[in-house]
Amino acid sequence: MFEEREIGCTIFSYVKLLARTISDSPVKKVKACPTINILVILASGNLLICDAEQLEIVNFFPTFNDVADFHLTAEAETTPKLCLGFCTQIVKLYSLSKATLLLIFEVRLTYVPRVVCTGLDFICCATDDRYVSVDLKTGVVTDLLEFGENVTKPFVTYVAKDEFLLYGPGSLGIISDASGKSQKAPLQLSPNVVESFVWKNYVFTVTDEFFTIHSIQSQKQLQTVSLSNATAACFSSHGPHLAVVATAVSGRRDQQTDPDLIVIGPERWDSLARKFILADCIKQAKSLLLRQSARIESLLQNRPASSKNEQKIFNVRAKHVFGLLGFYYFEKGDFSRAQRYFEKSLIDIRELLVRYCDLLPNGYSFTPDPFYLLHAQDNRIHSPESDCTQFCGVPELSLAHAIRATDANKNPDNVTVHQLTEEWNLQYDQFLFDFLQKHHKSRFAEEYSHFLETALVKLYIKLLQHGVKPVLSELILPPGPMFGPFTSSRTNDSNQQQAEQSHDLVNLISGLAHIDVEDLMSFLKQSNSPHTLALIYQWQGNLGAALEVWRQLVYGELKDENFPGVDFYVGVLRWLAAPTAEFSTFWTKFELQSQTELFDDSAESSSSYVKLVWQHFCQALESGHFELAETILLALPVCFSRKVSSPTGLATSHTDDSSLAPSQCLTPDNILRKIRPISPDLTRRYLRHLIFTNDDKDSEHHNLLAQLYSDFILRKLDADTQTTTSKECLLSVRREFCRFLRYSYYYSPNALLEILNKTASKSLSYELAILHGKKGDHRSALDILLNQVSDIRSCLSYCLSYLYEDQTRLHRSLICWPYDSSSLRANTAADCQLDSTDTPVSPVAPELFTILVELCLARHDDYHEDIALQLINSPDIPLDYSKVLSLIPGDFPLQRIAKFLRRALLTTSTQASTAQLQWGLSKCCANQSALQVAARPTSxxxxxxxxxxxxxxxxxxxxxxxxxxxxxxxxxxxxxxxxxxxxxxxx
Missing domain, CATH: 3.30.40 (Herpes Virus-1)
Incomplete structure (x- = not known):
């Protein structure tokens, strides 16, 4: 049994299923009848009929002796017939069925029939010196051709109706009818013919050296195939029209040799389709493909069990044709059709990558399939001396498109050939990028996924360098939300596109798993893409090298348009300092949270990551990049539980960083120790960040910030000359200082007041007023603001700040108060959440406003008197009503304070009623609680x-x-x- 297989080329494998010894003599001739499943075998004059599957002699068929030759007619549409020529000069014709052998004709000749052949109404025989025909109806014998001794081995082949092909003198093939007349010109055949076959208007002959095809109509030899030592052959007139030739291995005649089988068939349909495609006959190629597809579908319906191999071969060859069509449209620049046919063909990804520059790794050798080679015909691109087996790469294709556009006057804007070539290069790169990212997880690309993913990154970089932003599909994005560490609220509109672009680059690399790191690093170094190189470093696990590249980009030592900027660098450092930082999670999930949520006391950061962050912060600080150092500090999470020593000691001592444990590197104390000797201004801003943003309650930090504020302000005040910028800076810092003094409860106001009184008591009136208020001396504070500074607006702001504080304290005292920590961010008094734990519960605002009314009335002028009256009559200002009544002069008209009197009466009565109600409710709750406690078995x-x-x-x-x-x-x-x-x- 043999069957056709496809492994890039067509081969036939044959398997020995069964072997039996039929005769001790050599087998001279074998013919098969598929319709009734029998074999007819001639050996040493004995004719045997065997079962074709078991090779066993069928007992109900007779055995014939003295048989010279036989001819078996086994056409599917006719009844099988067996013609026997005996050495006894008798010719018999039998009708075959599965169980019987019926004699239908018999004739005796005057000579032994050496060859017999059956037609429709005649039998043609070859004797020792001539060809004769026998009429099956009358039995009349007619001489056809006498050849004498010129033909050593005659043969007769049935042509059509009652015509036979006779091998005559001079190696002529003569086509004669049953009467001996020839209506067609003879054919010049080769000597030593082993077998001959006729199919339609063609004659196939096999000699010991050649296989030839002749046309009966034109008498021309159409094709010759060289053979060697052919001994026997058979021909299939159905299906693919195959000729199977047995050849003997050359050797000595006395040695027995095993024959080899050679299959000769017509040109494969996929090769014919390739010729159509190369000739731009696309319709013919597609039509051929459709016909072959219809043939296979019909075969599957008729023989579903035994046609799987044919279907497999068709699929392989159809994929070849689809791939060739894909490359045809690829070279034409029709990318939508090219993609469709590439997907149908399940193309080897390397066939596409090899046509681009630098997409396959350096040193990797790949030979494209010759079936897919389409040659450019433009001599301006390929010289006549160039190797015709070389494929046409993308640069050559782009140049060809540009030249054709120029020659065809399709360039109205007078764009140069170079510019057109670049545009086509970008289109080819964009097509391949979209195709690869669509199929980077497809099964047909799994074997070469490392080539595919590496090429994706290379193409992405190439497109970015030419100003094209590729769009990533959902198929390549990493699972889950991924927010890049460079995301920042400070990103403005001009940099938003660049940030998104770099974010896509991070997503692209994070979505890949089989990158060829060595090849990609070499490519990135040559293409000057340090940011992408750093991402590959991080993807590989070399985080130190990645951070070093990003540092150089931030410092301006390297340039890369794709680098998103400082925010990305700082974001990575912030993520590394987080206690939940794991290297793998950077590529799968990165959620920006508030710093207090991100870093709690119980969590521990990775020691190696913290050391890296500390090193990069120190580099920025020591190299004078104070703005970058401040940005890093403000981004780092803060933990107050890891105290090394007091900040005072840290500020004056010099501890080697290498002696610190990783958990101590990024503590506020260690950071303050590092930055205070180098930059007091950075120290001040960092302390302000700790206190106002992270709710730092360390009293020594508060005292240190107050000292730094006072030192800075006094130094600026002592300066001889001040520019407009320095004055604005001083004013801004004083505002920060006043805000800190007003809302912080963890510094020492007495010590600070003593320092300011000695140095600049007149210049820092606002600060002194706030400090007096912190000591509880609100009269002195308001006196300074009203009488020394004459700033009534500051007096009102001072009192209102305590009013807001009282209201906040009142809300927090409610048992069922739905408090949200973010709701107080907008309140002036509680912006920093710096409430003292020992502030008095009783409201302070009534006392303050009463003092302010008293001071205004004490000025004895109309302006301040009007302000006092406005405060008294305002319905929202709390006052000490009895005190205010004692301050109002007796000659005041009652109509000017009527609103105040009415409010005082109502408020006093309401307060009395409220006090009684609260007392009663408290007493009732206390009694109820006592009863519940007593009823409980265990409290x-x-x-x-x-x-x-x-x-x-x-x-x-x-x-x-x-x-x-x-x-x-x-x-x-x-x-x-x-x-x-x-x-x-x-x-």
Whole structure:
């Protein structure tokens, strides 16, 4: 059994299924009848009929002796017939069926029939010296041709109806009818013919040296195939029209040799389709493909079990044709059709990559399939001496398109050939990028995924360098949300596109898993793309090298248009300093959270990452990049629990960084120790960040910030000359200082007041007023603002700030107050959440406004008197009504203070009623609680101490005042601020 296979070329494999010994003598002739599944075998004059599957002699068929030759007619549409020529000069014709052998004709000749052949109504025989025909109806024998001794081996082949091909003298093939007449010219055949076959108007002959095809109509030899030592052959008139030739291995005659089988067939249909495509006959090629597809579908319907091999061969060859069509349209620049046919063909990715420059790794050798070679015909691109086996690469194709556009006058804007070539290069790069990212996870590309993914990054860089921003598809994006570390609220509109572009680059690399790092690094170095090189370093795990490249980009030592800027560099450092930083998660998920959420006391950062962050911060600080150092500091998460020593000691001592543990590098104390000797201004801004942004309650940090503010302001005031810029800077810093003095409760106002009184008591009136207020001497504070500075607006702002503080304290004292930590960000007094735990519970604002009214009335002028009256009559200003009544002069007209009197009366009565109601409710609640406690078998007591912390935010329970509400989880014995509770908590 043999069958056709496809492994890039056509081969036939044959398998020995069964072997039996039929006769001790050599087999002279074998013919098969597929319709009834039998073999007819002639050996030593004995004719045997065997079963074709088991090779066993069929007992119900007779065995014939003294047989000279036989001819088996086994056409599918006719009844099988067996013609026997005996050595006894008898010719018999039998009709065959699966179980019987029926004699239908018999004739005796006067000579032995050496060759017999059956036609429709005649039998043609070859004797020792002539050809004769026998009429099956009358039995009349007619001489056809006498050849004598000129033909050593005669043969007779049935042509059509009652015509036979006779091998005559001079190696002529004579076509004669049953009467001996020839209506067609003879054919010149080769000597030593082994077998001959006739199909339609063609004659196929096999000699010991050649296989030839002749045309009966034109009498021409159409094709010759060289053979060697052919001994036998058979021909299939159905299907692919194959000729199977047995050849003997050359050797000595006395040695037995095993024959080899050679299959000769017509040109493969895919090769014919290739010729059509090369000749621009695309319709003919597609029509041929459709016909072959229809043939296979019909075959599958008729023989579903035994046609799988034919279907497999068709699929392989159809993919070849689809791939060739893809390259045809690829070279034409029709990318949509090219992509469609490439997808149908499941093209080897390397066939595409090899046509581009630098996409396959350096040193990698790949030979394109010759089937896909389409040659450019423009001599301006390919010289006549060039190797015709070389494929046409993308640069040559782009140049060809540009030249054709110029020659065809399709260039109305007079664009140069070079510019047109670049445009076509970009189109080819864009097409391949889109195709590769669409199929980077397809099964047909799995084997060469490292080539594909490396080429994706290279193409992305090439497109970016030419001003084209590729669009990433969902197929290549990493799973889950990924927000690049360079995302920043400071990004303006001009840099937004660049940031998104670099974000896509990060997404692209993070979505790949089989990058050829060595080849890609070599390419990136040559293409001057340090940012992408750093991303590959990080993808590979070499984070130190990646950060060093980004540092050089930030410092301006390297240039890369794709680098998003400082925000990216700082964002990576911030992410590395986070306690949850894991290298793998950088490529799958990066969510920007608030710094307090990102960094809690119990978490630990990776030691190697923290060391890297510390090194890069020190580099920025020591190299004079103070703005970058400040940006890094403001981005780093803060943890206050890791104290090395007091900040005072840190500010004066010099500790070697190498002696610090990784957990101590990024603590505020160590950072202050590092930056204070180098840049006091950076130290001041960093302390302000700790206090105002991260709610730092360390009193020594507050005192240090106050000292730095005072030193800076006094130094500026002592300067001889001040420019407009320096005056604006001084004013801005003084405003920050006043805000800090007003809302911070953790510095020492007495010590600071003593320093300012000695140095610049007149120049720093606002600061002195706030410090007096911090000591509780509000009269002195308002006196300075009103009488020394004469700034009534500052007096009102001073009083209003305490009014807002009183209102905030009142809200926090409510048991069921739905507190949200973000809601106080807009309040002036609580902007920094710096409430003192020991501030008095009683409101301060009434006292302040009463003092302000008193001071205004004491000025004894109309302006301040009007202000005092406005304050008295304002419905929203709290006052000490009895005190105010004592301050109003007796000659004041009552109509000027009528609103005040009415409000004072109503407010006093309301306060009295409220006090009685609160007293009654408190008493009732106390009695009810006592009854509940007494009824309980065991009482559960909650112990709250001064340093008890919230289980949610890890801050002290009293951080928002002694009356701030908190929640108590009895089962878990945990305490938490009410505003820290989440919807998921079961209360």
């Amino acid at each position: 559960v007591i909650v112990h709250v101490e001064e340093h008890t912390k919230c289980s949610r935010c890890s801050r002290e329970l009293g951080a928002y005042g002694p009356s701030a509400p908190f929640a108590w989880f009895i089962k878990t014995k945990q305490l938490a601020h009410v505003h820290c509770l989440k919807d998921s908590d079961q209360l």
